[in-house]
Amino acid sequence: MKGWKLVSPNKLDEVELNEVYEGVSKCKVKITKSLLSFSDLLRYNGEIETEQVVLGSAGIGVIVENDANLFGLEKGKRVFIEPNQKCQQCYNCKSGESNCSNLQIAGEDYDGFLRDFCLSSSDKLFLLPDSVSDIDALFISHVSNALAIIDKLRVQKGDYVAILGGNNFSIILAQLLIYYQAVPIMLTIEDQSYTAAKESGVYYVLDKDDNWQREVSIITGGRMAEKVVYITDSYIPSAKAFQLASFNAGVVFTGTSSGKPVQFNQAVKKQLNILCVNDASGYTASSINLLANKAISLAYVTINKGNYRDVPEILKTLNASYENDQLISETIIEMI
Numbered sequence: 001m002k003g004w005k006l007v008s009p010n011k012l013d014e015v016e017l018n019e020v021y022e023g024v025s026k027c028k029v030k031i032t033k034s035l036l037s038f039s040d041l042l043r044y045n046g047e048i049e050t051e052q053v054v055l056g057s058a059g060i061g062v063i064v065e066n067d068a069n070l071f072g073l074e075k076g077k078r079v080f081i082e083p084n085q086k087c088q089q090c091y092n093c094k095s096g097e098s099n100c101s102n103l104q105i106a107g108e109d110y111d112g113f114l115r116d117f118c119l120s121s122s123d124k125l126f127l128l129p130d131s132v133s134d135i136d137a138l139f140i141s142h143v144s145n146a147l148a149i150i151d152k153l154r155v156q157k158g159d160y161v162a163i164l165g166g167n168n169f170s171i172i173l174a175q176l177l178i179y180y181q182a183v184p185i186m187l188t189i190e191d192q193s194y195t196a197a198k199e200s201g202v203y204y205v206l207d208k209d210d211n212w213q214r215e216v217s218i219i220t221g222g223r224m225a226e227k228v229v230y231i232t233d234s235y236i237p238s239a240k241a242f243q244l245a246s247f248n249a250g251v252v253f254t255g256t257s258s259g260k261p262v263q264f265n266q267a268v269k270k271q272l273n274i275l276c277v278n279d280a281s282g283y284t285a286s287s288i289n290l291l292a293n294k295a296i297s298l299a300y301v302t303i304n305k306g307n308y309r310d311v312p313e314i315l316k317t318l319n320a321s322y323e324n325d326q327l328i329s330e331t332i333i334e335m336i
């Protein structure tokens with residue numbers, strides 16, 4: 001077994017991985033495709049503190065060895081591997097509670113999916129129905145995080161939800177809000193995501209030339225947004241999120257980068273309820289079901305493609321784009 005391991009910032013080595021298949025509620029999976037996300041890039045360039053691990057924040061594959069007692073997880077089945085594990089060390093884990101306070105993330109705390117094979121415990125493997133394509137499956141964590149946000153904001157039919165930031169995740173979130181009969185208002189400074197959001201069926205999309213405060217006031221009949229999602233990976237100042245929120249609104253912060261300062265004066269004045277959501281665990285089965293039912297179309301997201309061999313070169317190029325303040329989209333890596 002081998003994979004691309006991050007050995008120091010901006011340096012990947014291809015390493016041999018000495019995992020041994022032991023059976024006992026585990027499966028060996030041949031990884032067929034993995035996803036390089038914005039988080040992977042920030043791990044690569046050292047902005048996110050990371051263990052020396054194999055990168056790759058999502059992966060799908062085919063079961064090649066299985067424990068005979070695992071119902072349904074048979075050889076040849078296509079699976080998604082949930083990219084997180086409980087730490088088993090924290091108070092919550094030791095007292096048997098479901099929420100780990102130090103959730104371990106694939107590609108950050110332990111080896112991710114830029115490798116040929118992985119061993120996974122059966123509870124992390126989800127069978128993929130034929131109607132969920134490989135590309136759909138690689139975005140399951142995006143859908144899960146969108147579901148967690150909708151849950152935590154208690155979004156109801158007819159609610160206006162302002163989304164600040166235009167990337168693939170915001171387009172997925174907007175589509176899901178429409179599916180749940182809420183009204184997304186997407187605000188973006190990126191031309192590419194403005195067009196993509198419009199084409200995907202989001203009715204209210206504001207770009208950098210619009211007066212956001214005035215437009216949101218008109219759309220909401222003067223109330224302003226009672227629910228706001230601020231994507232920290234966008235180049236929009238967080239003060240904008242507080243500006244568009246109504247008194248006592250719920251404001252979610254989500255995303256992977258956290259380098260920008262946040263001014264809380266307006267949030268305190270308006271007594272906003274600020275929530276931080278970055279939750280891909282617990283929603284995987286629901287996300288697969290939504291994708292199978294075509295609640296979300298990934299036809300409108302921007303996806304790059306590459307091969308396993310070219311991963312170091314791909315990351316170098318992505319990092320150069322990031323340093324030029326360009327929007328970074330996910331790259332699907334074909335494994336060999």
Ligand SMILES: [Zn+2]
Nearest residue numbers: 087090093100
């Ligand atoms: Zn824990």
